[in-house]
Amino acid sequence: GALVYQYPRRTICKSGTSMRMECQAVGFQATSVAWYRQSPQKTFELIALSTVNSAIKYEQNFTQEKFPISHPNLSFSSMTVLNAYLEDRGLYLCGARQGHSDYTFGSGTRLLVI
């Protein structure tokens, strides 16, 4: 079946430092990868959508300068949170899909900023 793994599961970083998280698709080709953030007590916000052979599209309030994303092949994507501050804490969720299929989501990377 289609699975998505995210790592690390949880991480702590010091305020002002950066943190990279990874997303691995298994059992299918991840032609599209979506990154979401769930801030404490809030719902999931789309950060950006990456589609192979297309430019990465960032949503309003999120930028490449802050959340650079790499999607080098059909099984892997990574996102870095640069200069993380308190407001960046939360659960970062990766969802991947092949073509127009449903997204398969990972379990998320929980980021704590101290």
Next chain:
Amino acid sequence: AQSVTQPDARVTVSEGASLQLRCKYSYSGTPYLFWYVQYPRQGLQLLLKYYSGDPVVQGVNGFEAEFSKSNSSFHLRKASVHWSDSAVYFCVLSGGNYKYVFGAGTRLKVIA
């Protein structure tokens, strides 16, 4: 514009009672609708989805949902809840741009 409204932030029900979690959506086209569940400190798990056809769709663990075009709704139901159903439930809309738009979530607490 696409949006999802889950009007109930928190719902508490007794174990064994029936459950309905409400979801209203706004989208001018044909929606794809999902319900996901998030257990404590975990990611998302798909409960069920609706694309077309029978407006009542069955999901895992005894959950079902009913799509209503006239009411722009996709309410989730379960006949008899168990304490292990305590979690946060998200209604999700996918429109023509393939983005998933999440509702705010409903936190379900099942009490003895």
